[in-house]
Amino acid sequence: MKNKVITILFCLILATGVITHIVVSDKYYSENEKRTLKQFPKVSWEDIRTGKFGDEIEGYLADQFPARDGWVTVKTLTEKTFGKKESGGVYFAKDGYLIETHKTLSDQQIKTNIEALKHLQANMDKKGINMHVMLVPTAGTILSDKLPAYAPYADQKAVIDYAKSQGLNIVDVADVLSSHKDEYIFYKTDHHWTSLGSYYAYTEWMKAMGRDFDPIDAWTRETLCDNFRGTTFAKVNYPFAEYDTIDAYYKTLDHEVDYNEGDYVTDTIYERKYLEGTDQYAAFLNSNQATTVVKGGGTGKCLILKDSYANCFAQFAVDDFEETHLIDMRFFRGTVKKYIEENAIDEVLVLYNIPNFASDMAVMMCDR
Amino acid sequence: MVFSSLTFLLCFLPAVLLIYFAVPRKAKNAVLFLASLVFYAWGEPIYVVLMIFSTILDYTCGRLVEKFRGTSKKKIGLIISVCCNLGLLIFFKYSDFFIATVNGIFKTNIPQLNLPLPIGISFYTFQTMSYTIDVYRGDARMQKNIISFGAYVALFPQLIAGPIVRYQDIADQLDERTHSFDKFGDGVKRFVMGLGKKVLLANNIGLLWSMVSETEAAQLTLVGAWLGIIAFAFQIYFDFSGYSDMAIGLGKMLGFDFKENFNYPYLSKSVTEFWRRWHMSLGTWFRDYVYIPLGGNKKGLPVQLRNIAIVWILTGFWHGAAWNFVLWGIFYGVLLLIEKLFLLKRLEKAPAVIGHIYALFTVLIGWVLFAFDDLSKGLAFLKVMFGGGAGIVNSATLYQLLSYIPLMIICIIGSTPLMKNIYEKISKKSKEGFVLTADVVKILIVAGLSVAFLISGSYNPFLYFRF
Numbered sequence: 004m005k006n007k008v009i010t011i012l013f014c015l016i017l018a019t020g021v022i023t024h025i026v027v028s029d030k031y032y033s034e035n036e037k038r039t040l041k042q043f044p045k046v047s048w049e050d051i052r053t054g055k056f057g058d059e060i061e062g063y064l065a066d067q068f069p070a071r072d073g074w075v076t077v078k079t080l081t082e083k084t085f086g087k088k089e090s091g092g093v094y095f096a097k098d099g100y101l102i103e104t105h106k107t108l109s110d111q112q113i114k115t116n117i118e119a120l121k122h123l124q125a126n127m128d129k130k131g132i133n134m135h136v137m138l139v140p141t142a143g144t145i146l147s148d149k150l151p152a153y154a155p156y157a158d159q160k161a162v163i164d165y166a167k168s169q170g171l172n173i174v175d176v177a178d179v180l181s182s183h184k185d186e187y188i189f190y191k192t193d194h195h196w197t198s199l200g201s202y203y204a205y206t207e208w209m210k211a212m213g214r215d216f217d218p219i220d221a222w223t224r225e226t227l228c229d230n231f232r233g234t235t236f237a238k239v240n241y242p243f244a245e246y247d248t249i250d251a252y253y254k255t256l257d258h259e260v261d262y263n264e265g266d267y268v269t270d271t272i273y274e275r276k277y278l279e280g281t282d283q284y285a286a287f288l289n290s291n292q293a294t295t296v297v298k299g300g301g302t303g304k305c306l307i308l309k310d311s312y313a314n315c316f317a318q319f320a321v322d323d324f325e326e327t328h329l330i331d332m333r334f335f336r337g338t339v340k341k342y343i344e345e346n347a348i349d350e351v352l353v354l355y356n357i358p359n360f361a362s363d364m365a366v367m368m369c370d371r
Numbered sequence: 372m373v374f375s376s377l378t379f380l381l382c383f384l385p386a387v388l389l390i391y392f393a394v395p396r397k398a399k400n401a402v403l404f405l406a407s408l409v410f411y412a413w414g415e416p417i418y419v420v421l422m423i424f425s426t427i428l429d430y431t432c433g434r435l436v437e438k439f440r441g442t443s444k445k446k447i448g449l450i451i452s453v454c455c456n457l458g459l460l461i462f463f464k465y466s467d468f469f470i471a472t473v474n475g476i477f478k479t480n481i482p483q484l485n486l487p488l489p490i491g492i493s494f495y496t497f498q499t500m501s502y503t504i505d506v507y508r509g510d511a512r513m514q515k516n517i518i519s520f521g522a523y524v525a526l527f528p529q530l531i532a533g534p535i536v537r538y539q540d541i542a543d544q545l546d547e548r549t550h551s552f553d554k555f556g557d558g559v560k561r562f563v564m565g566l567g568k569k570v571l572l573a574n575n576i577g578l579l580w581s582m583v584s585e586t587e588a589a590q591l592t593l594v595g596a597w598l599g600i601i602a603f604a605f606q607i608y609f610d611f612s613g614y615s616d617m618a619i620g621l622g623k624m625l626g627f628d629f630k631e632n633f634n635y636p637y638l639s640k641s642v643t644e645f646w647r648r649w650h651m652s653l654g655t656w657f658r659d660y661v662y663i664p665l666g667g668n669k670k671g672l673p674v675q676l677r678n679i680a681i682v683w684i685l686t687g688f689w690h691g692a693a694w695n696f697v698l699w700g701i702f703y704g705v706l707l708l709i710e711k712l713f714l715l716k717r718l719e720k721a722p723a724v725i726g727h728i729y730a731l732f733t734v735l736i737g738w739v740l741f742a743f744d745d746l747s748k749g750l751a752f753l754k755v756m757f758g759g760g761a762g763i764v765n766s767a768t769l770y771q772l773l774s775y776i777p778l779m780i781i782c783i784i785g786s787t788p789l790m791k792n793i794y795e796k797i798s799k800k801s802k803e804g805f806v807l808t809a810d811v812v813k814i815l816i817v818a819g820l821s822v823a824f825l826i827s828g829s830y831n832p833f834l835y836f837r838f
Contacts, residue, residue, distance in 0.1 A: 005807045006556020012811055013559040016818060017385040024381060057378065057413045064377035068826050077823035086777040088770070091827065153770035 023069045030067065034281045035237050040066040075240040083241075088151035091238040097149040099245040100191045101235035102142045108157045108361035116360060117169050119367035120353060124171060126340060127351060134351040135211055137174040138163050139196065139204060139312050141356050142189040145180045159357040174211045174352075176204040190247045193233020194356075195284055198250050201316035208352060214323065222252035222319070227273065231283045249283055254322050259298040262289060272297055272318060287314035293334035294342075297327045305350035306343060308332060308369055313354040324350070332365035339369045372413040373531065374562075374617045375569050377825060383410065387527075391625065392550070400522040400545065403625065407525035411490070418489040421459065426521045428455055429499040430514070433506045437513045445507075452503035456496040463489055468692035491531040493689060497656055499524055502538035504660055511539040519545045528621035532614045534632035534652035537659070541627065548626035558623030560810065565616025567817035568785070570824050573610035576602045576782055579775045584742065588751035589761060595768035596755040600735050602775070603742050605782040608637065611650070630655075637786045640726030641718050642706045642733055653689070657682050679711070680704050690741070695749055699740040706733060 032039050044050070044059035051057075068074065075091070082090045089095065089104050096102045120136055127134040140159040143150060150156060160177055167173045180188060180196075180203060188200030196204075202219055209216035231247040251273055261268050267289070274289040288295055291311055301323040307313050308330050321327045328346060330339065343351065353369075360366065372379050387406045394402055412419040428451075435448030467483045474481055502523070505511040514520040523545055529536055583591070583599025591599075615632035622629045636649035646654055658667075662682050668675040687700015710718070718726045736753070743749030754760070764772075784790060798806040 005803060005810070006554075007552040008807055009556035009559050009810060009814065010552050012814065013555075013563075014388075017380075017388070020381050021385050052416055054414050054416070057372070060382075061376055061378050064381055065826050068377070071826060074823040074826045077820065078827040081820060081823070085781075086774060088774050151770070152773060153766040155767055155770060 024064070024067070027067075027069050033066075033071070035072050035240065037234070037237060037282055072240050076242055079239040079241050088154060093235045093238045094143070094150055094154055095241075096142075096146070096151065098191075100142065100146065100149050100189070101239060101241065101244060102146070102150065103194050103235055103358070104154075105141065105143060105157050105159075105358045106155045108159070108162065108358065112364065113162055113165070113361045116363070116366040117166050117171065119370040120166075120171055121169060122370045123339070123351075123353075127343075130343075132343065132349055132351060133212065134172055134353070135174045135208060136166060136171045136353040137176060137204060137208060137355075138166060138360055139354070139356045140177050140180065141194065141358055142196075144177070144357075145184050146189060157358075162357050162361065172211075174204075174208050176207050179203045179207050187248075190231070190233055190284075192236035192244050192247050193231065193284060194235055195233065195315070196312060196356075197247075198252050198315045198318065201312070202252065202319055205316060205319040208320075209323075212350065216323075219252070222254055225251045225253070227251050227275070227286055228278050228283050232281070233284060237281075249286070251286075252318055258321055260288075261296045262292045263294055272321065284311070284314070288317060288329065290314075291331050291334065292329075293331055293336070295329040297321045297329075299324050299327060301325055303350055304328065304346060304348050305352060306330065306346070306348040307352045307354055308339065309352075309354045310356060310359045310363065312356045312359075316354060332368050333363070335368075338371050340371070372410050374614070374621075375566060375821070375825060378413070380822075380825075388624070400516070400519045403527075404518055404521040404525060407522065407527040407530060410527040411525060411530060414490050415487060421463075421489055421492075422495065422525055423521075425456070425459065425495065425499050426517070426524045428452065429502055429524070430517050430520045432503045433513045433520075436503060436507045449503055449507045453500055456500045460492060460496045463492055465688075465692045494533050494535055495524060495530065497535050498538070501535075501656065501660065505537065505539045505542075511542040514542070514545065516546075526627075528625070528627075529618040529629060532611065532618070533650070534615050534618060534629055535656050536629055536652070537656065540630060544627050550626040554623045554626065558620040558625075560620070560814065561623060562617050562620030563814050563818050563821075565613045565618075565620055566821045568609040568613030568616060570821040571817070572778075572782055572785060573606050573608075573613055574824065574828070576609070576775070576778055577606040579771055579778075580606050580742075582771060584752075586767070588748070588755055590765075590767075591752070591755045591760045592762050592764050592768045593755065593758055593760055594764045595771065596752060596760060597735075598768065598771060598775075600738055600742070600752075600756070601779070604637070604735060604738050605779075605786070607738070607741075608633075608786065609782065635786060635788055637731065637734070638727075639730045639734075640723055641710055641715055641730055642703060643710050643715055645730055645734055646703070646707070653686070657686060661685065676708055676711075679708055683707065691744070693744050695740055695744055695746050698746070699737060702737055702740055 029042060030040055031042070041059070041062045043063055044056060046056065049055075050059070065071075079090045083095060087095075092104050094100075094102045094104050124134050124136075138159075140163070143156045144159040147156065163173060163175055163177060167175070180200060183200075183203050186199060187197055188203065189196050199219070206216050227249045229246060229248040231249050232244060233247065236244045253272075256271055256273075258272055259268070259270060260272055269289075272288055274286050277283055277285040277290070282290070288297075291314070297317065299321040303324050304326040305320065305324045306328040307317065307320075309316075310331070310333075313329060317327060317329060326346070328342075328348065330342065332339075342348075355363065355366070372383060374380075383406075387402070391399060391402050391406070408419055408422065411422055432448040432452035435451070436445070437448075439445045439447060463486055467485065470481045470483055473479060502511070502514070502520075506513050514523070523536075523538065523541060526536070579602040580599055583595055583602065586595070612633040619629045619631070630652060632650060632652050634648040634651065636645050639645035639648055662678050665678045665681065666674050667678060683700045683704025684697060685700070686703070687697045690696045690699065718729065739749050739753050739756070743752060794809075798809075
């Protein structure tokens with residue numbers, strides 16, 4: 004009798020698994036993970052023969068598993084209950100911070116990328132164009148006292164020191180960020196810095212260029228949303244995570260913005276349609292675009308070679324220049340040097356967060 | 372395919388159970404055979420040919436043995452079977468090792484074959500050999516039905532990582548076995564607990580081991596090294612015994628009774644006892660088909676010592692085509708010899724705690740030899756364990772300690788029969804309804820958590836896959 008119930012229970016569990024998988028239709032995109040989900044693989048003899056088909060089926064089943072996000076929550080809660088200090092590549096840090104666990108960085112990629120920047124800098128020097136490099140330490144470095152006790156975290160300041168020793172014109176923002184570490188300069192549930200954090204870095208850049216800058220009060224602060232849960236939240240789907248606030252800072256809302264050379268032209272750097280979704284940080288400069296040009300009332304033309312850390316950073320710079328150009332090397336298919344010539348750029352800034360700089364293989368394309 | 376995959380749990384198992392119980396008794400072995408071939412082919416379809424070849428070969432050898440019984444050619448089937456099976460195993464598993472060794476000694480430059488290892492070949496060649504030997508010795512009757520024989524060779528529950536089922540243990544069940552709710556229910560409980568051992572304990576404690584083993588020896592601390600190798604000991608135990616539990620559970624669902632493969636090995640008080648409790652089906656196999664035929668302990672001490680040496684070099688080598696496995700086998704062979712000669716008697720007189728400490732200590736040292744394919748890395752790790760590393764503790768060690776203490780405690784409890792005893796005590800005293808509720812809750816929690824970890828984590832390697 005007892006085992007009859009268990010038999011039936013087990014068959015019911017299996018049947019539920021099978022039936023829900025069949026009944027629930029496949030999703031194409033996961034809002035939470037911000038990635039496309041694997042679809043049922045194409046059947047080909049070659050894939051079956053090599054065993055690739057089997058791997059793809061397993062990936063498909065995992066990606067399309069009913070209530071996938073909920074299961075990730077179950078895992079996170081279990082791990083946290085049993086004393087784990089991290090889960091899915093994220094530290095459970097103090098004060099509700101979820102911080103990516105960058106335990107090691109690729110020395111090889113750092114060297115390659117710095118080498119490429121050295122060449123670009125030499126080329127700029129020849130042409131009399133200013134170039135600065137800003138490698139931004141992430142939350143684990145600046146807010147290291149919030150990490151779990153003894154948690155390993157790669158030494159990002161060593162990357163800055165190495166870049167300096169190689170002769171790059173570095174804008175070191177580690178100290179200014181550290182001196183403001185008690186302010187809200189990093190999101191709790193996302194790997195980006197906040198607009199405020201990027202402002203402090205902006206002041207260092209202005210100093211390096213010998214330009215004046217305004218105090219933060221000179222900008223109007225507007226809260227774009229206060230229900231932001233970003234990338235580090237998505238990795239753990241921790242239900243007790245806090246909500247972040249995204250602030251915009253502007254002197255004027257009107258800027259002529261041109262994405263991808265005429266592809267999409269608009270009149271503001273804030274793309275508010277993203278505020279309705281879960282990827283609200285993308286409101287800054289329309290997520291990541293290959294090229295962006297913002298017209299402002301300032302002087303000179305600057306180019307920022309960047310990752311997404313520059314997207315909120317740029318809002319402070321756009322009024323200082325006549326034109327602010329941004330290039331995301333991951334999507335840009337042109338030649339940077341040519342672009343600089345054609346657009347009469349006179350100021351270049353390379354802006355990356357350090358873990359991204361240490362893994363991004365597109366950076367070196369800037370030297371083409 | 373592995374049991375702890377969604378493909379198995381969501382597609383293969385439901386489909387096989389449905390078809391298996393839908394077809395009449397006569398067709399059940401055919402369903403098993405075909406299902407097992409699909410199961411096997413999932414990872415490396417090409418090698419399914421090898422499995423079919425092995426099936427036909429040993430089926431024929433069994434017939435030859437029977438045909439020439441009592442004649443001068445009586446050994447012919449046996450010899451073909453043993454040579455072919457060992458030949459297959461040696462060719463696919465050890466070719467590159469031998470080539471590298473020859474190249475090393477004679478400074479030659481023979482190219483490596485780089486063949487992928489057919490999954491489970493170490494297990495199924497041993498099983499098919501056991502069939503011909505059993506028939507030859509008269510321990511089992513020849514199997515006339517090639518489908519039933521194929522079902523034995525390819526039987527998916529124990530195909531990939533054992534237990535190694537001797538033909539004589541299962542011969543009757545192949546032709547005649549009963550299916551009942553009672554057996555199926557027991558099988559479910561066993562399977563789910565095995566899944567939990569693998570996915571929840573082995574995989575997670577394995578993360579600690581990979582953290583430690585990926586650290587350069589120069590940066591590893593004494594406590595860190597011990598913590599790491601203890602984690603590995605738990606990982607390999609819960610991985611392998613969890614797999615055996617799943618195999619035994621699935622077997623029960625399908626009406627089979629496989630023999631136990633583990634009996635709380637970390638409770639041993641000597642190395643001799645450890646090997647009676649660890650991977651028992653392999654020990655039994657070597658005892659029945661190597662040690663005893665060589666004369667066992669019946670031909671005086673020198674022959675017995677020789678036999679122990681042979682068995683343990685082979686045991687080590689069976690685990691992998693690398694010198695560290697040979698060394699690991701020799702390590703155990705020497706310890707077992709020493710115990711046989713005098714140590715065991717002294718250990719029996721000493722307080723139990725001394726035996727426990729001695730056994731755990733030697734087993735952990737053994738795991739170091741086992742875990743590092745690269746001998747120099749293994750020796751460097753051993754050096755760290757005895758004070759030759761970066762001090763006693765550092766922040767990395769403390770982080771690992773703090774993160775894994777609760778899981779370590781669960782693993783310690785899980786390596787003892789404590790929970791099982793408590794469960795049995797309570798269930799004797801309680802009403803059936805209460806026990807049933809407890810079982811249902813246990814199954815739901817363990818299965819639910821396992822699914823959660825399977826879906827979230829891509830970290831799902833099987834340790835015994837490479838053997």
